[in-house]
Each structure stands twice: as structure tokens, then as C-alpha cells.
Amino acid sequence: MRITFLGAAGTVTGSKYLLEHGGKRVLVDCGLFQGLKQLRLRNWDVFPLQPETIDAVVLTHAHIDHSGYLPALARQGFSGPVFCTEATRDLCALLLPDSGHLQEEDALYANRRGFSKHSPALPLYTEQDARKTLRLFQPQQFDAEFEPVEGLRMRFSLAGHILGAASVHVQWGSGSLLFSGDLGRDEDVVMRPPQAPPAADYVVMESTYGDRSHEKEDPATAFAEVINRTAARGGVVIVPAFAVGRAQSLMYVLATLKREGRIPDLPAFLNSPMAADTTELYHKHRSQHRLTPDQCRMMCTAAKVVNSVEESRKLNDMRYPAVIISASGMATGGRVVHHLKAMAPNPRNTILLAGYQAAGTRGAALVGGAKQIKIHGDYVPVRAEVASLGALSAHADREELLRWVGRMPQPPKRVFVTHGESVAADSLRIAIQEQHGWACTVPEHMQAVELG
Structure with missing residues (x-):
């Protein structure tokens, strides 16, 4: 061999x-x-x-x-x-x-x-x-x-x-x-x-x-803290998330926090049709995860699915607290890049990284404290808060x-x-x-x- x-x-x-x-x-x-x-x-x-x-x-x-x-x-x-x-x-x-x-x-x-x-x-x-x-x-x-x-x-x-x-x-x-x-x-x-x-x-x-080693903090508590302080200043939490895996974990935690009253009942959007399709597969392959059928349904309805490009663009104009979960997880492509371009310059907003960020990606640059990131040939200033949620890796x-x-x-x-x-x-x-x-x-x- x-x-x-x-x-x-x-x-x-x-x-x-x-x-x-x-x-x-x-x-x-x-x-x-x-x-x-x-x-x-x-x-x-x-x-x-x-x-x-x-x-x-x-x-x-x-x-x-x-x-x-x-x-x-x-x-x-x-x-x-x-x-x-x-x-x-x-x-x-x-x-x-x-x-x-x-x-x-x-x-x-x-x-x-x-x-x-x-x-x-x-x-x-x-x-x-x-x-x-x-x-x-x-x-x-x-x-x-x-x-x-x-x-x-x-x-x-x-x-x-x-x-x-x-x-x-x-x-x-x-x-x-x-x-x-x-x-x-x-x-x-x-x-x-x-x-x-x-x-x-x-x-x-x-x-x-x-x-x-991953942080020993409770991921739900850490996520709630980010949402609450961002909402208090009127900002939007943008979460670059892998459409397979992290998006579903984030939606499950988000649904749990809302149900328990630990965060405001603010609007949440899943701006990744593929992530929505992936979420449905958790019903089909239940033996591989811990969730009950009711928990699966709760996860699937935690956020409004954004399908069209026009709906996606409208999210960039939001002026009220919200959570946007969007692919890709390292901010290398997909719809989240357009959200970062629009929202990273605003100090009221938060960019929350919830997974591994490989060297050379925009996600890694953000975690490293970059003051600007290059998107579509232009340099975009980063004034938004940048936070990490390693416990959800x-x-x-x-x-x-x-x-x-x-x-x-x-x-x-x-x-x-x-x-x-x-x-x-x-x-x-x-x-x-x-x-x-x-x-x-x-x-x-x-x-x-x-x-x-």
C-alpha cells in the first residue's frame, strides 16, 4: 500500500x-x-x-x-x-x-x-x-x-x-x-x-x-451576551456561518434563547437557501444528532429564510436590531460578503465568527483585528465589533x-x-x-x- x-x-x-x-x-x-x-x-x-x-x-x-x-x-x-x-x-x-x-x-x-x-x-x-x-x-x-x-x-x-x-x-x-x-x-x-x-x-x-482548546463558556450564554449588547446600541449581529453544521447549531441556540426569554424577540434571518435545505435533512437523519423532532422543528423555524437576491439586498438597509446568519463561514464568498461590505463600517453592528477561520480568509483577518478588509477589489473599513464564539465549533x-x-x-x-x-x-x-x-x-x- x-x-x-x-x-x-x-x-x-x-x-x-x-x-x-x-x-x-x-x-x-x-x-x-x-x-x-x-x-x-x-x-x-x-x-x-x-x-x-x-x-x-x-x-x-x-x-x-x-x-x-x-x-x-x-x-x-x-x-x-x-x-x-x-x-x-x-x-x-x-x-x-x-x-x-x-x-x-x-x-x-x-x-x-x-x-x-x-x-x-x-x-x-x-x-x-x-x-x-x-x-x-x-x-x-x-x-x-x-x-x-x-x-x-x-x-x-x-x-x-x-x-x-x-x-x-x-x-x-x-x-x-x-x-x-x-x-x-x-x-x-x-x-x-x-x-x-x-x-x-x-x-x-x-x-x-x-x-x-475551546472556550469552556456556555455557547448559549455567550451568544446571548453578543445579541443583547448589540441590540442595546441598535445594531445588527452578522454571523458568517457554514451552511452545513454551524448555521443549524446557531439557529437551535437562537430559538432556545428566544423561548427562554434570554434575548429580545428580535427578527432573525437565515440568508442562505442552501442552509435552509440542509436544516430539513436533520429530520431525515435523526440518528446522527441529539435533537428530538420538536427541537428539530424549533430549529427550522428560528429564522426567516431569505430566498431572493432582492430580499438579501434589503437586509443591508436595516436600521433596527436583528440577527443575520449567512454563508460562507469564513466570509470567503456568498451573500455574507455583501452584508459585511454594507455593515462592517457601522460601529453599532457586530460581526460574530462562530467557526474555524483558516489563514488567508476574511474571517481570519477579522479575528486578527484587521481595521479593513478587501471585498470585490475595494477596502472596507471595519468599525463594527468583532466577536468569536469558539464554543460552537x-x-x-x-x-x-x-x-x-x-x-x-x-x-x-x-x-x-x-x-x-x-x-x-x-x-x-x-x-x-x-x-x-x-x-x-x-x-x-x-x-x-x-x-x-
């Missing part, structure tokens, strides 16, 4: 791992690079092998940094099956066409405004490309063995990060490999915790929060990551620490070595390793 780290090595994005065994090739995850420009440019590089020579793709979950390159891969010649859980398939049916549509919109906007260095600016793939890719999906059940290619046996186990998120156990002959995928929280507001890991000879483990923190890997039934031969910024990955590597004495490596981009 040979593994090549085509993405998420030395960075927290672009997850792609190539497995080669018995003349077959399987790609585990097929994500877009996001964040820093030098990373985003990798999306446009010639793929390091002929896409038509890949026999199958296996997805850990639906987030774009794990699935978003699939339409580009198919556009270049990949035509094999895509294996994932049922909920991941359902979410990809929303996320991938939306990704293609946003890329088309961004290219059109860049061409109209003339701020792109390329003439004309082109999308990496289109909405139609994404819809064609969905025909390749072959969903699998959790804890049921499947064989993506001859000689490889795989099994999905619950990772808890978002609906459908899975760890992937791979077996060949007498060898085995475990991909953690993105791991969720032990005490998440909505999602169930990750399953304990099975025994494996090798582990590829995420390290998004490998160097830090969908990612396991350092202690939870160490607890998860520490539950392995027997020591692996080696742990590969990936999907984290350099400091986070190396910090987790050191911690695993010190706590367990296991061989642990942070692989480099494009590094290939022979597994025994």
Missing part, C-alpha cells in the same frame, strides 16, 4: 489522499484548497495524475474542503464511483451545485467590475458540472463493509462533525489504515460524539485544533483529539498528522509522541509513503 498526501498536508484545507494498491487507485477526499492565495492557486494546477486513472473516490464528509474538487476532477476525466454515507450524498447534492454556481457568479461579477487579473475570469467548474458529478455517488451505510476496488475493504464510522461525517477504516491483506476525517465534539450542542476508533496499523489524523479541540486517538485498542505503527496549520499539526504530533510514545509524522505536500 502506498499513500500520497495530495492535500491537507501542512495546511487545513484541500483534503486529498491517494491510495495505490494492487494496481488500483483510490482517492480519499477530494477537497478544494481555500484560504491563502498560494493555496487557492493549487486548485488551478494540473492534477498530479491523470484523473481517468483513479478507480474510485471515498469521501469522509461533504464540506467543500473535502468534496469541492470533485466536479473539477470529473470535468478532467474521472468517471468512477464516489463512495460516502447517505447524508454526505444528500449534503453534496446541495453543496456542490452551490459551489459551482458561486464560482460562476464570482467570475461574472469579476468580469463586470473588471477587478480580476484574468480576462475573462472563468469558474473552476460550473453548477452543471457539479450536477453531473452527483450521478457518480454510491452511498453506503455506517458500520457496513464495502469494497471500492478489488483488494480494499472499507467501513464508515460516525465522526460527529456534521451530518454524514465519517472516519474511514481501510483494510488490505493483513494491513489496515484509519482516516479520522474531521472529528466532532464530545459534547456538541446538536451532533452525537465520534465513535471510538477501531484498531489500525496506521492512522491519518486531523489536527485543525491540535494546538488549542464543530471541530474537536486538542484534548478531544488526544482523547479520541488514545482510545485506540492497540498502538498503531505510525500516526500521520494532517489537516492542520503547521503549528497546530506539529503541536499535536509532539503531544501524541509524549503521551503514547508512538511514531508520529507531519507529512509534507505531495509526500508519498509506503505502508507495510
Whole structure:
């Protein structure tokens, strides 16, 4: 078995791992690079092998940094099956066409405004490309063995990060490999915790929060404090939120706070039709989360869904307290960018970041205290309050990551620490070595390793 780290090595994005065994090739995850420009440019590089020579793709979950390159891969010649859980398939049916549509919109906007260095600016793939890719999906059940290619046996186990998120156990002959995928929280507001890991000879483990712990504060209390102080000064709370996962957690907490009278009954808007569609999937996949049917219904009605572009624009003219939840979570694109452009200069407003912010994103710049952010070629002053809500993160923190890997039934031969910024990955590597004495490596981009 040979593994090549085509993405998420030395960075927290672009997850792609190539497995080669018995003349077959399987790609585990097929994500877009996001964040820093030098990373985003990798999306446009010639793929390091002929896409038509890949026999199958296996997805850990639906987030774009794990699935978003699939339409580009198919556009270049990949035509094999895509294996994932049922909920991941359902979410990809929303996320991938939306990704293609946003890329088309961004290219059109860049061409109209003339701020792109390329003439004309082109999308990496289109909405139609994404819809064609969905025909390749072959969903699998959790804890049921499947064989993506001859000689490889795989099994999905619950990772808890978002609906459908899975760890992937791979077996060949007498060898085995475990991909953690993105791991969720032990005490998440909505999602169930990750399953304990099975025994494996090798582990590829995420390290998004490998160097830090989440705040111990109650997320509902922290959210209420932000809303109340912003409302007191007549401002709007703008929440960039991932349409899958964070938007739903925020709406559930928002509904709970209103029901308990801990915040004013102010208007709330979910300005992401895709997030609204995602919320409905919580009814379908109830075994993966903690909510009762009544709580699901409460979550689904916590905010008014904004569908049209015209309705979205009107939100920018609001002059009364409100909450706007809108994608994308790192403020890299989507409707929330237009809200930031309109509302960031007003000191009455608050920008609330509720998830991980990768280096190079507008979200990371805001968390870092930027006094201005670049949007559509212009610099926009940031006078609004900027707050963070780390307790609502969908990612396991350092202690939870160490607890998860520490539950392995027997020591692996080696742990590969990936999907984290350099400091986070190396910090987790050191911690695993010190706590367990296991061989642990942070692989480099494009590094290939022979597994025994």
C-alpha cells in the first residue's frame, strides 16, 4: 500500500489522499484548497495524475474542503464511483451545485467590475458540472463493509462533525489504515460524539485544533451576551456561518434563547437557501444528532429564510436590531460578503465568527483585528465589533483529539498528522509522541509513503 498526501498536508484545507494498491487507485477526499492565495492557486494546477486513472473516490464528509474538487476532477476525466454515507450524498447534492454556481457568479461579477487579473475570469467548474458529478455517488451505510476496488475493504464510522461525517477504516491483506476525517465534539450542542476508533496499523489524523482548546463558556450564554449588547446600541449581529453544521447549531441556540426569554424577540434571518435545505435533512437523519423532532422543528423555524437576491439586498438597509446568519463561514464568498461590505463600517453592528477561520480568509483577518478588509477589489473599513464564539465549533479541540486517538485498542505503527496549520499539526504530533510514545509524522505536500 502506498499513500500520497495530495492535500491537507501542512495546511487545513484541500483534503486529498491517494491510495495505490494492487494496481488500483483510490482517492480519499477530494477537497478544494481555500484560504491563502498560494493555496487557492493549487486548485488551478494540473492534477498530479491523470484523473481517468483513479478507480474510485471515498469521501469522509461533504464540506467543500473535502468534496469541492470533485466536479473539477470529473470535468478532467474521472468517471468512477464516489463512495460516502447517505447524508454526505444528500449534503453534496446541495453543496456542490452551490459551489459551482458561486464560482460562476464570482467570475461574472469579476468580469463586470473588471477587478480580476484574468480576462475573462472563468469558474473552476460550473453548477452543471457539479450536477453531473452527483450521478457518480454510491452511498453506503455506517458500520457496513464495502469494497471500492478489488483488494480494499472499507467501513464508515460516525465522526460527529456534521451530518454524514465519517472516519474511514481501510483494510488490505493483513494491513489496515484509519482516516479520522474531521472529528466532532464530545459534547456538541446538536451532533452525537465520534465513535471510538477501531484498531489500525496506521492512522491519518486531523489536527485543525491540535494546538488549542475551546472556550469552556456556555455557547448559549455567550451568544446571548453578543445579541443583547448589540441590540442595546441598535445594531445588527452578522454571523458568517457554514451552511452545513454551524448555521443549524446557531439557529437551535437562537430559538432556545428566544423561548427562554434570554434575548429580545428580535427578527432573525437565515440568508442562505442552501442552509435552509440542509436544516430539513436533520429530520431525515435523526440518528446522527441529539435533537428530538420538536427541537428539530424549533430549529427550522428560528429564522426567516431569505430566498431572493432582492430580499438579501434589503437586509443591508436595516436600521433596527436583528440577527443575520449567512454563508460562507469564513466570509470567503456568498451573500455574507455583501452584508459585511454594507455593515462592517457601522460601529453599532457586530460581526460574530462562530467557526474555524483558516489563514488567508476574511474571517481570519477579522479575528486578527484587521481595521479593513478587501471585498470585490475595494477596502472596507471595519468599525463594527468583532466577536468569536469558539464554543460552537464543530471541530474537536486538542484534548478531544488526544482523547479520541488514545482510545485506540492497540498502538498503531505510525500516526500521520494532517489537516492542520503547521503549528497546530506539529503541536499535536509532539503531544501524541509524549503521551503514547508512538511514531508520529507531519507529512509534507505531495509526500508519498509506503505502508507495510
